[in-house]
Amino acid sequence: MIRLENVSKVFKIKNKEVTAVDQANIHVKKGEIHGVIGYSGAGKSTLIRCVNMLEKPSAGKVIIDGEDITTHSANKLREARQKVGIIFQGFNLLKTATVYDNIAIPLKLIGLNKEEVKARTEKYLDIVGLADRHSNYPSQLSGGQKQRVAIARALSQEPEVLLSDEATSALDPETTESILDLLLKINREFGITILLITHEMNVIQKICDYVYVLENGKIVEDGNAIDLFTSPQHRTTKKFLSAIAQRNLSPSLISQLHLSGPVVRLTFIGDVTGKPLLAEVNQKFQVKSNILAANIIELKNGVIGNLVVHLIGDKNEIKEALSFLSKQNVGVEELRDDN
Amino acid sequence: MNGDFWGKWWPQYQQATIETFQMVGISLFYSILIGIPLGVLLVLSRPGQSWENKWVYQTLNIVVNIVRSIPFIILLFFILPFTKLIVGTSIGVKGVIVPLVLYTSPYIARLMETALLEVESGVIEAYTAMGIKTRHIIWHVMLREARSSIILGLTIATVSLVGATAMAGLVGAGGLGDLAYRYGHLRYEVDVMYITIFILIIIIQSVQSIGNRMAARLKKD
Numbered sequence: 001m002i003r004l005e006n007v008s009k010v011f012k013i014k015n016k017e018v019t020a021v022d023q024a025n026i027h028v029k030k031g032e033i034h035g036v037i038g039y040s041g042a043g044k045s046t047l048i049r050c051v052n053m054l055e056k057p058s059a060g061k062v063i064i065d066g067e068d069i070t071t072h073s074a075n076k077l078r079e080a081r082q083k084v085g086i087i088f089q090g091f092n093l094l095k096t097a098t099v100y101d102n103i104a105i106p107l108k109l110i111g112l113n114k115e116e117v118k119a120r121t122e123k124y125l126d127i128v129g130l131a132d133r134h135s136n137y138p139s140q141l142s143g144g145q146k147q148r149v150a151i152a153r154a155l156s157q158e159p160e161v162l163l164s165d166e167a168t169s170a171l172d173p174e175t176t177e178s179i180l181d182l183l184l185k186i187n188r189e190f191g192i193t194i195l196l197i198t199h200e201m202n203v204i205q206k207i208c209d210y211v212y213v214l215e216n217g218k219i220v221e222d223g224n225a226i227d228l229f230t231s232p233q234h235r236t237t238k239k240f241l242s243a244i245a246q247r248n249l250s251p252s253l254i255s256q257l258h259l260s261g262p263v264v265r266l267t268f269i270g271d272v273t274g275k276p277l278l279a280e281v282n283q284k285f286q287v288k289s290n291i292l293a294a295n296i297i298e299l300k301n302g303v304i305g306n307l308v309v310h311l312i313g314d315k316n317e318i319k320e321a322l323s324f325l326s327k328q329n330v331g332v333e334e335l336r337d338d339n
Numbered sequence: 340m341n342g343d344f345w346g347k348w349w350p351q352y353q354q355a356t357i358e359t360f361q362m363v364g365i366s367l368f369y370s371i372l373i374g375i376p377l378g379v380l381l382v383l384s385r386p387g388q389s390w391e392n393k394w395v396y397q398t399l400n401i402v403v404n405i406v407r408s409i410p411f412i413i414l415l416f417f418i419l420p421f422t423k424l425i426v427g428t429s430i431g432v433k434g435v436i437v438p439l440v441l442y443t444s445p446y447i448a449r450l451m452e453t454a455l456l457e458v459e460s461g462v463i464e465a466y467t468a469m470g471i472k473t474r475h476i477i478w479h480v481m482l483r484e485a486r487s488s489i490i491l492g493l494t495i496a497t498v499s500l501v502g503a504t505a506m507a508g509l510v511g512a513g514g515l516g517d518l519a520y521r522y523g524h525l526r527y528e529v530d531v532m533y534i535t536i537f538i539l540i541i542i543i544q545s546v547q548s549i550g551n552r553m554a555a556r557l558k559k560d
Contacts, residue, residue: 052468081470092465095560096483106466109475139560150465157469 001193002028002051002161007060009046009217020046022217023060026195028210030160033187033194033300035204037240038214044197047214048165051195052084053077065160082110085154085192089166091146093138093153099125100134103153110157124152128182144175151182155190162186164196168203180206184300201244205229207300213237225299230267230331245295245306254335261312263292264322267331268305277328278307285321287313308335348531351518356538358513361432362504366439367497373444374496375489377403378451379477389473403445411442411503415510435504435512443500450492454485487558494550498543515539 004026011018020043028034038044049055051062053069061068069080093102100121107117125131128148138146147167154162164183168176184207186192198204204211204225212222213236221234232238241247247265254263268277278289293308311318322332377399383389384396409417415438422429422437458481466476482489505516515535523532 054464054468078470078472081468084468086465086468088461088465090459090461092459092461094462094480094484096486096557097559105479106469106471109466109471109479110469137559153465153469 001030001032001065002026002195003061003063004047004051005061005063007047007050007057007062009043009050009055010058019217021050021057024212024214024217024219026212026219028161028193028195030193031187031191032209033183033196033207034210034212035208036195036197036212036214036219037199037201037204038197038236039199042214043217044199044214045165046217048086048163048195048197051163052081052086082157083159084161084163085157085159086163086165087147087150087154087167089169091138091143091150093146093149095138098135098137099130099141099149102138102149103156106153107156120156120158121152124156127155127186128152142175143171144178147171147175147179148182151179151186155186155192160193162192162194164194164198166198167196169198169200176200176203177206183207201240205244205297205299209301213240224301226269226302226304229297229299229304230269245297246293247306249292249308249335257292257310258336261310262318263308263310263335265331265333265335266307266309266325267333268307269329269331270302275328277325277330278309281321281325284324285313286317287311287321344530348534351522352515352534352538355513355515355518355535358432358517359501359504359515359542362435362439362507362512362514363497363500365432366436366443367493367500369436369440370443370447370496370500371493373440374447375451375482377444377448378455379481381448381452382455382481383473383477389467389476403448406441406445407449411438412506412509414438414442415506430511432507432512434510435507439500439503439507442503443496446499447493447496450496451485451489454488454492455481457488458484487554490550490554490557494547494554497546497550501539501543501546515542 004024007021007024008019009021011020024047026034026036036044036047046055050057053062057070060070062070064080064084067080069077072080094105097105103121103124104117107120112120122131125134128151130145130148130152133141133145138149141149168179171179180203183194187194196203196208208225210222211225211228212219213234214220215236221228221232221237228237229241232241238247249263257263281287282289288311290310290312291307292310293306295306297304297306311321326332380395381399381403384392384399386393386396415435418438418441419429422434425437426433428434462484463476463480466480504512504514505520507514508517508520515538519532519535522528523535
């Protein structure tokens with residue numbers, strides 16, 4: 001549905017070239033939700049703005065629904081843009097227009113007739129749960145409600161793709177949750193393909209099927225959300241993960257514990273999270289385990305459990321215990337004091 | 340001041356007030372017609388905007404600055420031949436409209452530029468992203484969102500226009516300023532001058548408060 005092929009964006013600032021996006025490849029299949037995560041300045045905004053050509057890529061192709069829109073004429077681009085909705089961190093509503101008009105005006109401007117405008121505006125206001133606020137002005141709404149209006153405005157054009165440019169970054173955690181639920185709902189009910197950018201790992205965790213990690217304009221790691229959460233490879237990915245779940249103990253603590261036995265991180269995915277495997281290990285082997293840290297991450301497509309345990313016992317017994325766990329599809333990773 | 344005074348001066352005041360309103364009204368109308376599109380062009384031809392064009396922007400910028408540098412009294416005489424060419428005469432109310440418009444429209448253009456630049460670029464971007472035509476964005480987003488500042492700008496322009504009409508007497512266009520100058524100042528009829536100034540104060544006050552009130556009503560944030 002959305003395909004970015006080697007998209008680069010180079011800005012010229014005072015004769016100096018700054019590469020904001022460097023050969024990015026993204027492929028979002030129809031009906032999926034993909035997320036790009038990165039720190040501020042990583043190039044996320046530029047990247048997503050390339051998707052609807054608010055920023056013209058310096059190189060590469062942007063293919064929406066099979067059409068390369070980088071070569072479109074101004075008129076064709078305008079038509080193509082009507083199929084791509086976008087919501088922003090700052091909502092970008094008309095301050096001088098009511099909630100109703102904020103949705104109705106763009107519909108009128110793309111050429112719908114009066115009845116269609118009315119029907120669509122009412123339909124989508126209802127979907128975002130703001131049917132009773134249609135005559136309010138944006139200044140009378142909370143941040144979450146403003147974002148709902150913006151979502152209704154984007155949906156009312158009945159796009160096939162929705163882009164989200166940090167749509168929840170200005171909202172408090174509870175409102176963020178409700179907006180994410182709404183995005184999930186429209187993804188399920190209308191099959192809208194969503195590409196979002198964020199710096200919040202919980203956004204990725206909650207709604208994304210697939211994740212790209214962006215650093216200095218480059219996609220440094222990408223993969224299914226579950227894979228990325230269980231075995232992150234890149235330093236930046238690991239840093240993002242530790243923001244939502246404690247992953248590492250301090251090196252001094254590890255080296256101290258190491259004297260009496262290894263410190264191991266066990267990762268449980270899906271069904272295994274339900275089994276009392278550690279208890280089994282304690283029974284089967286001459287090994288005592290001490291849980292140092294534990295957490296559960298609920299992803300859109302599954303649950304991941306993380307345990308950091310300190311194993312005390314005979315070296316060989318520990319080795320066998322670990323290979324037993326591996327066989328049960330538990331991720332085993334020994335933590336050392338150097339990471 | 341007695342009945343005699345009013346009997347003598349009333350028709351003069353009436354005439355002068357009508358002339359002032361005519362001059363302000365007509366030149367404001369044409370100045371808006373020229374100034375607003377110029378202001379829009381000044382914004383849209385800027386670097387990074389949808390009609391980005393260095394030449395148009397720089398040329399407009401310089402022309403607006405040059406015209407705004409010329410004092411109205413100089414402009415009034417400087418363009419006499421041009422005025423005659425356009426309206427057929429260079430005296431009377433008709434003759435002063437052209438210099439007034441030429442004086443006010445670049446001013447309005449600047450005020451509109453400032454007002455339009457205040458519109459959040461994000462909203463314009465959102466409408467661009469929805470595939471909406473630039474001319475629709477100008478009307479339904481830029482001018483709409485800036486309407487409160489636009490009204491305030493036009494209020495300022497109107498007030499300065501009333502001031503400029505005072506000099507119109509020099510080409511025989513009359514008006515309140517002319518009345519105060521000729522009778523009040525040159526002929527030492529101090530009463531006449533004070534009353535004229537009083538009327539002008541009322542006009543300016545009303546224009547400003549109507550402008551403020553309209554702007555406040557149009558503002559929704």
